[in-house]
Amino acid sequence: MKCGVVIFPGSNCDQDLIEVLGRITGDAVQEIWHKETDLKGCTHIFLPGGFSYGDYLRSGAIAKLSPVMDAVSKHANDGGFVMGICNGFQVLCEAGLLPGALLHNTSRQFICDNVFIKPNNTSNALCASLSPNKALQIPIAHGEGNYYADAETMDRIQKNEQIVFQYCDESGNVTDASNPNGSLMNIAGICNESKNVFGMMPHPERASADYLFNNDGVAIFESLFEMAK
Amino acid sequence: MYLCARMSAQNTNSNVETAKELGLLEEEYHKIVEILEREPNFDELSIFAVMWSEHCSYKNSITLLKTLPKEGPLMLAEAGEENAGLVDIGDGLACCFKIESHNHPSAIEPYQGAATGVGGINRDIFSMGARPIAQLNSLRFGNLATERTKWLVKGVVKGIGDYGNAFGIPTVGGEVYFDDCYETNILVNAMSVGIAEVGKTASAVADGPGNPVYIFGSTTGKDGIHGAAFASKDMSEDSVDDLPSVQVGDPFWEKLILEASLELLETGAVVGMQDMGAAGITCSTSEMAAKSGTGMAIHLDKAPQREKNMKSWEILLSESQERMLVILHKGREKEAEKIFEKWDLTYEQIGEVTDTERVQFFMNNKIVADIPAESLVLGGGAPIYQREWTDPTYLAKNRAFDLNSVQDITSADIKSVAEKITALPNIASKKWVYRQYDSMVGTVNQSTNKKSDAAIVKVKGTKKSLALTVDCNSRYVFAEPIIGAQIAVAEAARNIVCSGGIPAAVTNCLNFGNPYDKEVYYQFKHAVEGMGIACKYFNTPVTGGNVSFYNQHSDGTSVYPTPTIGMIGLLEDSENQMTLDFKNEGDVIYVLGKEVDDLNSSQYLAKLKKVEHSSSPYFDIDEEGKLHNTIVSLIENNKINHCHDISEGGTFISLLESAMTSGIGFEANSNESIRLDAGLFGEAQGRAIVSVSADAEADLLTALGDLPYRKLGTVKGNNVVVNGQSLGSVADFKFIYDNALGKALEA
Numbered sequence: 005m006k007c008g009v010v011i012f013p014g015s016n017c018d019q020d021l022i023e024v025l026g027r028i029t030g031d032a033v034q035e036i037w038h039k040e041t042d043l044k045g046c047t048h049i050f051l052p053g054g055f056s057y058g059d060y061l062r063s064g065a066i067a068k069l070s071p072v073m074d075a076v077s078k079h080a081n082d083g084g085f086v087m088g089i090c091n092g093f094q095v096l097c098e099a100g101l102l103p104g105a106l107l108h109n110t111s112r113q114f115i116c117d118n119v120f121i122k123p124n125n126t127s128n129a130l131c132a133s134l135s136p137n138k139a140l141q142i143p144i145a146h147g148e149g150n151y152y153a154d155a156e157t158m159d160r161i162q163k164n165e166q167i168v169f170q171y172c173d174e175s176g177n178v179t180d181a182s183n184p185n186g187s188l189m190n191i192a193g194i195c196n197e198s199k200n201v202f203g204m205m206p207h208p209e210r211a212s213a214d215y216l217f218n219n220d221g222v223a224i225f226e227s228l229f230e231m232a233k
Numbered sequence: 234m235y236l237c238a239r240m241s242a243q244n245t246n247s248n249v250e251t252a253k254e255l256g257l258l259e260e261e262y263h264k265i266v267e268i269l270e271r272e273p274n275f276d277e278l279s280i281f282a283v284m285w286s287e288h289c290s291y292k293n294s295i296t297l298l299k300t301l302p303k304e305g306p307l308m309l310a311e312a313g314e315e316n317a318g319l320v321d322i323g324d325g326l327a328c329c330f331k332i333e334s335h336n337h338p339s340a341i342e343p344y345q346g347a348a349t350g351v352g353g354i355n356r357d358i359f360s361m362g363a364r365p366i367a368q369l370n371s372l373r374f375g376n377l378a379t380e381r382t383k384w385l386v387k388g389v390v391k392g393i394g395d396y397g398n399a400f401g402i403p404t405v406g407g408e409v410y411f412d413d414c415y416e417t418n419i420l421v422n423a424m425s426v427g428i429a430e431v432g433k434t435a436s437a438v439a440d441g442p443g444n445p446v447y448i449f450g451s452t453t454g455k456d457g458i459h460g461a462a463f464a465s466k467d468m469s470e471d472s473v474d475d476l477p478s479v480q481v482g483d484p485f486w487e488k489l490i491l492e493a494s495l496e497l498l499e500t501g502a503v504v505g506m507q508d509m510g511a512a513g514i515t516c517s518t519s520e521m522a523a524k525s526g527t528g529m530a531i532h533l534d535k536a537p538q539r540e541k542n543m544k545s546w547e548i549l550l551s552e553s554q555e556r557m558l559v560i561l562h563k564g565r566e567k568e569a570e571k572i573f574e575k576w577d578l579t580y581e582q583i584g585e586v587t588d589t590e591r592v593q594f595f596m597n598n599k600i601v602a603d604i605p606a607e608s609l610v611l612g613g614g615a616p617i618y619q620r621e622w623t624d625p626t627y628l629a630k631n632r633a634f635d636l637n638s639v640q641d642i643t644s645a646d647i648k649s650v651a652e653k654i655t656a657l658p659n660i661a662s663k664k665w666v667y668r669q670y671d672s673m674v675g676t677v678n679q680s681t682n683k684k685s686d687a688a689i690v691k692v693k694g695t696k697k698s699l700a701l702t703v704d705c706n707s708r709y710v711f712a713e714p715i716i717g718a719q720i721a722v723a724e725a726a727r728n729i730v731c732s733g734g735i736p737a738a739v740t741n742c743l744n745f746g747n748p749y750d751k752e753v754y755y756q757f758k759h760a761v762e763g764m765g766i767a768c769k770y771f772n773t774p775v776t777g778g779n780v781s782f783y784n785q786h787s788d789g790t791s792v793y794p795t796p797t798i799g800m801i802g803l804l805e806d807s808e809n810q811m812t813l814d815f816k817n818e819g820d821v822i823y824v825l826g827k828e829v830d831d832l833n834s835s836q837y838l839a840k841l842k843k844v845e846h847s848s849s850p851y852f853d854i855d856e857e858g859k860l861h862n863t864i865v866s867l868i869e870n871n872k873i874n875h876c877h878d879i880s881e882g883g884t885f886i887s888l889l890e891s892a893m894t895s896g897i898g899f900e901a902n903s904n905e906s907i908r909l910d911a912g913l914f915g916e917a918q919g920r921a922i923v924s925v926s927a928d929a930e931a932d933l934l935t936a937l938g939d940l941p942y943r944k945l946g947t948v949k950g951n952n953v954v955v956n957g958q959s960l961g962s963v964a965d966f967k968f969i970y971d972n973a974l975g976k977a978l979e980a
Binding site: 014016017023024055057059113114115207212215218 | 576673682
């Protein structure tokens with residue numbers, strides 16, 4: 005197992021993620037500059053948060069054209085693990101590796117807040133060892149996090165259990181009031197059909213340290229690496 | 234050498250007129266002729282105008298600023314030496330920090346004005362080789378009921394958010410005030426804090442004749458021309474005509490030049506570096522050359538340009554954002570160019586360092602300006618003025634305020650007054666604002682999940698944290714400048730102390746009206762004096778900052794004197810963080826410091842009782858110092874469970890904030906020996922509220938020694954209970970507190 009974090013110009017959560025992945029796995033994490041064309045032997049590829057290329061167009065719309073994305077797509081299509089967080093999620097949707105799109109928040113404002121999410125099911129690597137009803141406090145920070153897909157896609161991702169996380173209240177109830185951005189079905193994270201490509205808007209790497217007084221994110225990474233053993 | 238520009242042929246009179254149009258005084262024009270020993274041409278006049286503008290030269294403030302304390306054992310760079318202050322925080326690290334205003338641009342184009350303010354202050358930090366880790370801001374707006382103010386608030390907040398969020402540095406703290414005096418002239422002050430390795434910081438120097446001068450980052454366009462001059466005059470209805478003086482920001486480029494700059498410094502190929510802010514190429518070249526006693530020959534046409542057919546003076550004065558000037562060691566150009574190319578940055582060698590001690594600008598190999606570098610800069614030839622002041626007439630009215638002219642409230646009024654105070658825009662939660670700022674990127678913000686009076690930020694790789702705060706209650710400064718400014722410093726220090734930190738150093742942003750107005754200059758002089766007194770007392774040297782004059786409408790109305798204090802403090806161990814929320818039911822609550830019969834300049838008096846004129850609140854610097862020392866020792870020895878200072882809204886709001894943050898209520902009694910309103914809502918300084926477990930109460934009282942204190946009550950239940958009367962649930966008050974600002978803005 006070897007983790008790699010792709011760095012686009014404008015990525016700004018790359019170092020936070022590298023630090024947490026390194027701490028949890030105990031191994032060095034590979035930085036992969038967006039101009040690279042191979043993944044340097046990494047088995048687990050992460051696309052971090054930030055504003056790739058400034059995100060002046062639709063978020064992630066330019067980053068999908070970066071040289072490295074061919075290798076990332078190939079890795080994903082070969083069944084390799086890929087996870088996008090926040091802007092990384094937006095890039096994966098733009099690249100067609102995940103279904104649906106992330107629209108502007110319904111408030112039309114950028115929102116940075118501590119929110120709660122819970123696993124929709126435990127049939128995937130990120131949630132396999134999470135308790136199904138426990139709400140995790142994971143921060144969000146985005147202007148375009150409002151998950152949308154057409155009815156047919158929504159139907160399909162539900163049937164295939166591709167909804168990974170949903171926004172909920174502190175007690176784990178999925179309610180309208182706990183939906184920060186207008187996402188359909190309170191969706192905070194999804195995966196592809198074969199469950200090797202993941203995207204989530206909340207930032208587990210921002211909830212993974214004692215000194216931040218929130219370790220809820222660690223459970224998600226641990227679940228993933230438990231499965232990878 | 235003879236210059237071929239159009240002005241030299243003209244007569245002195247018309248040159249003087251041009252000089253005046255550019256913002257220079259007639260006496261300044263003659264001084265320029267003396268320096269050059271000839272008539273200046275238009276380009277040269279433009280250069281002098283911008284370099285001698287208030288914004289760049291501090292000509293009307295520098296004499297007083299020099300009286301501020303700037304030395305201390307932790308100082309690595311003194312005020313004025315570098316782009317930003319540099320404080321030794323141990324472990325081989327230095328904290329680099331500064332606050333700066335972007336008031337004028339924000340008043341006419343709030344989104345870009347605020348965004349580029351954020352960009353500019355961050356460049357000051359990373360051009361010194363420090364990586365920014367946290368940002369704060371201090372905002373002042375007019376009446377929230379007007380549509381214009383709502384537009385300004387929304388624009389400024391979105392501008393700060395969009396820029397800071399994309400740049401990727403968390404916004405961890407700040408303040409927002411609303412007062413009618415800021416209706417035309419809003420204030421937007423942005424602060425950035427970075428960390429550098431001691432010995433690896435960069436300087437804005439241009440040593441070594443023959444060394445190449447590079448420009449890198451964004452291209453040079455026509456935006457922001459005369460921005461510095463624009464910031465040096467009063468606002469009027471016509472100010473919107475100055476729109477081209479407002480720069481446009483691009484946080485994506487800023488992020489790229491941040492990474493490229495730090496990577497470049499790492500190579501050792503850099504002689505000196507400076508960002509291009511006010512007055513662009515002109516300011517950066519002349520300041521760097523003057524500092525090193527060298528000169529520079531700059532080919533303006535080589536600067537990558539955004540627009541065709543730019544004139545030499547436009548390139549000289551452009552304030553296009555996200556540009557850096559760097560001097561490299563000759564022979565190491567390739568290393569630098571490789572980094573610029575990695576980050577896809579525009580770059581070009583535009584000249585070289587010379588030994589002429591002159592800045593010489595060329596356009597297509599023809600010289601267009603030739604000026605001694607020293608003559609342009611602060612500390613060199615830039616003019617210095619002593620302005621006159623006179624006692625403002627309004628001060629007599631403030632000092633004459635009689636507390637007895639205001640009727641005290643009765644216990645039947647407490648609930649409604651408490652609710653009104655909680656809903657005041659100056660007191661209510663600023664969540665509507667800060668939720669739009671990424672406060673968590675970088676994973677350093679310890680205050681996300683544990684709130685303190687100051688923002689607590691982790692210094693990664695060490696046991697330490699920084700405590701950061703910006704403070705200025707300008708109503709107090711207006712009330713009595715010399716006291717109000719001391720309070721601003723004292724409150725900043727108190728916030729740091731109450732959070733478990735030790736105050737270390739100050740950066741200031743001095744926002745005032747027109748310095749040629751004698752009453753305004755009185756405010757300035759006395760505020761600087763007060764700041765100096767308090768900074769000496771609290772051992773927090775002033776490392777730098779900025780002065781923003783002309784925050785004044787053309788009708789003569791000026792903003793409150795607003796000397797914003799940005800203070801950093803140090804927590805040797807992050808675990809020393811003290812928080813402001815109540816911890817356990819049953820804990821006993823104490824107020825520390827003297828309770829006095831005082832309503833001066835309180836939000837209660839100004840906003841509810843509509844009394845505009847009263848003096849500054851009760852303040853005694855020795856009592857304040859004693860309070861701070863006691864709190865430091867209480868926290869060090871684990872004697873208290875929470876600590877929250879008393880500021881706007883008085884004792885009641887301090888208690889309420891601790892309750893709302895914890896979700897636990899309280900039962901408290903006001904001081905019977907003073908007025909009910911003063912006891913609950915008065916803003917006398919030098920006070921903080923703490924709580925302690927019942928079994929440790931005696932221990933606490935011993936530790937307090939002879940510091941005045943009074944038992945306030947108990948942490949208990951779900952309700953807000955004052956003098957035996959329940960005012961409602963904590964949740965009800967929290968609803969008012971959380972929603973008041975958003976409601977007013979969306980109304």
